[in-house]
Amino acid sequence: MAETALSAPMVKALSVTKRFGTLAALDDVSLEIAPGEVVCIVGPSGSGKSTLLRCINQLERIDAGAIWVDGELAGYRQDGGRLVELTDRDIARQRLASGMVFQRFNLFAHMTALQNVIEGPVTVLRQPKAAAIAEAEALLARVGLAEKRNAYPSELSGGQQQRVAIARALAMKPRLMLFDEPTSALDPELVGEVLAVMRDLAKSGMTMVVVTHELGFAREVADRVVFMDQGRLVEQGPPAQVLGAPEHQRTRDFIAAVLS
């Protein structure tokens, strides 16, 4: 990663804290992600890994610290000596830098696969419909679902829905893709097809942050693995190191529990 160390980080989180009531879901978390890097975040449930992802694209507001995405400070603009909160519209624009894939897919239930994919480009980016459809068809082909373009989400399997969701996120041409436990809601035999699409995406050079319990995928695809516990970043490093020879007892316990 010598080359990435030179360029500006795609994501930079600095001392981020997020509280839900009295619980600190994120407690002074700092993290940098380089362009083109694939980072897998692992950790027990409630460790704050999904919350970190949701803070990066501003689905959650952070209570302290700062996050930069693609060079822009998230949620605020600097005005002299003050940070001024951005408007709804500006935050919506900032979210375009990242695409998000959810555990529960969240495809728009009243739209077909194709309509789901073109919705953002047509409604938000104001692309001409014909061009958006052509691109959406190419994206659906890329995730192996060209023939399902007219199917509604309720007519697709979980694995197919998740692949459409990936196509929908890619249609916005994000600089960064966030995956929030993308295979956790899937039947075991459907996990592979979604991971295959993500593997291809990683090969194409997309910057990816993946919250996952699939340690095999992390070992194979990730440039770096981050282990979180109780809202804190416990350790990080190459997959072989963090997953193979973890420094911390908590990491060792977690890996043992997942593999058993």
Next chain:
Amino acid sequence: MTERRAQASVFDPAILSLPRVGRLHLGRWLSAALMLLALALVIKAFADGDIAWKVVGQFFTAPAILGGLVNTVIMTICAMALGITLGVVFAIMAMSPNLVMRGCAAFYIWFFRGTPLILQLLIWFNLALVFPTIGIPGLFSVRTIDVIGPFMATLLGLGINQGAYTAEVVRSGILSVDHGQTEAAKTIGMTRLTTLRRIVLPQAMRVIIPPVGNEVVSMVKLTSIASVIQFSEILRNAQTIYYANARVIELLIVAAGWYLIVVSILSLGQIALERHFAKGRAGAGARNG
């Protein structure tokens, strides 16, 4: 238990060839017979009663009745259109992050649901007593009595009252849509209002339509109370006729017949709308995970 198990152990494949006979459904036959009997008695009572059916037929298409029917239908459409528009606007306001908007919507719903409809109609109709003229100072001014006649007073009364109820229906529809849909819309860069228009409301329609259909049906009949402020809808015109010719029941039957016809047509329309907004909800083929 042990006895049953012992019997179940006799698995005789010969039963596969036995003919199967359905249940007798005695209750259904009995209730059908009773209903037919009751129906026959009612029909006989009306046939023997002092009703001049010829008069019913004669007035069914009388110009005054048809004119009233047209007014009833137009008022239903206009008042419902106003009610649904206000309902959607106030539902969105009620769910706004803006405290003033929320307060405004809460007051509107509280006030118009909390007072009787007939009282609201009377207030609109008598508005001229309080405000002899209305307008924007310096721009224009008109005499209230010229603007708010029976039609306008009925429209305002029914529509604004309806909006308060529809707002709650729309709000429940919006709440019925999974929050994940809103989050997904945000991640592709949609603002709050775009998300509502493109993603949430179309899915909320599935929940909104049945109760609103119910309210349209109820509105058709509610227009009749506007007879107290001289709006010439079908019931008022029927009354005007029977004050003159004393054929009370006959004209009420005429009005009842027309109400039933209008409501039946509307119910068919509701079925078509519900089918339209059920798309993507093909329950049978749904798979998950």
